[in-house]
Amino acid sequence: MHESAAAKKLLAATLPLMRTPPVNLGVICDCLKVEVYAMPCEAFGAAFSHCGGRRCLLVNSRLPQGRFRFSIAHELGHFLLRHRPLAYIGEKRSPAIEKEADAFASELLLPEDFLRADAARFTVPDLARRYKVSRQALEIRMKNLKF
Numbered sequence: 001m002h003e004s005a006a007a008k009k010l011l012a013a014t015l016p017l018m019r020t021p022p023v024n025l026g027v028i029c030d031c032l033k034v035e036v037y038a039m040p041c042e043a044f045g046a047a048f049s050h051c052g053g054r055r056c057l058l059v060n061s062r063l064p065q066g067r068f069r070f071s072i073a074h075e076l077g078h079f080l081l082r083h084r085p086l087a088y089i090g091e092k093r094s095p096a097i098e099k100e101a102d103a104f105a106s107e108l109l110l111p112e113d114f115l116r117a118d119a120a121r122f123t124v125p126d127l128a129r130r131y132k133v134s135r136q137a138l139e140i141r142m143k144n145l146k147f
């Protein structure tokens with residue numbers, strides 16, 4: 001499935017549960033039956049694994065909030081876009097695959113409908129706080145949406 005279609009489908013199922021930003025990744029992970037484990041780790045930002053039939057997402061708890069959330073959304077992208085799981089932590093995927101997961105994360109954390117309504121009312125730093133994303137992630141999304 002294309003990353004945009006996958007993000008839209010997930011948002012259609014979960015956005016009615018959240019009337020305002022930020023997108024609630026806890027609800028989304030619950031819906032997908034993904035268990036999230038945050039732990040301090042220097043070796044990686046986040047990683048998805050299928051452990052004994054369970055869907056586990058490990059994320060580095062030392063990341064700043066925006067990157068923490070983006071890393072979770074990025075890994076959900078790998079999972080939902082059916083990218084091959086990594087054989088080991090630190091294995092490199094192709095840049096094209098990483099780009100797809102980034103695009104998915106961007107669309108998931110910054111839903112176009114929410115952002116369109118908010119863009120005129122808030123400054124960029126306020127929007128970044130409102131959506132709990134990094135300023136960089138917000139600016140990339142706004143550029144892609146041609147705001």
Ligand SMILES: [Zn+2]
Nearest residue numbers: 074078098101
């Ligand atoms: Zn990745």
